[in-house]
Amino acid sequence: MRSGAYSSAALLAALAFAACGGGSTRVEVPPELDLTQYQRVALVMFTVENAKGSLHELATERFAEQMLDAQRIEVLELGDQSWILREAGKRRYGPAEARAIGKEQGVSAVFFGHMIVSDVKPTASLSNLARVGAEVDVSLSVRMLATESGATLWGSSSEATGQVAEMVFDGGIPDFGARDPSEAYGELVDGLVYEVTRDMRPTWVRQ
DSSP states (O other): HHHHHHHHHHHHHHHHHHHTTTTEEEEEESSSGGGGSSHHHHHHHHOOEEEEHHHHHHHHHHHHHHHHSSSEEEEEEEOOHHHHHHTTTTTSHHHHHHHHHHHHHHOOOEEEEEEEEEEEESSOOEEEEEEEEEEEEEEEEEEEETTTTEEEEEEEEEEEEEEEEEEEETTTTTEEOOOHHHHHHHHHHHHHHHHHHHHGSSSSEOO
């Protein structure tokens, strides 16, 4: 074979190989947490530590959205159930609360989440009840508990440092009571929620 013809054939083979993804194919890997087996789960509004306002409300809302976007499942949003904790003298939900919710709502699993705000650094001078911006550290941990046994089925957590565009300091305690929560700290919340819901989404690998 002449060298020119050989080069052309080699080039065509290389192009065909590249067009096929270099001999590999993308394969979808199922999510680590398969929620479809539960059909219907409950979601309690997340609790928050060292802060007031709507930060945890927005996080709960975005968590539900991410979960529903990842998998086809019914989510029963129970809203704020913190009165249960206050009556029991607790700060976080546990097995007893999971079993009570399962008995009352007829679900096989429930999600509890807890946020902790720390290291708040105002970005402007402030006086009590003054609205300012701030840099904050926020952690989010979420657990999925079986309502029959109260055992933990799954858990995930994430941490982030981000800017908050609008905040109130009430007696030194940060109050995330922004008029537009999505604008004020939506990006920070979205990042936290995306990380904790990673196990619910499928991934892709090359084989």
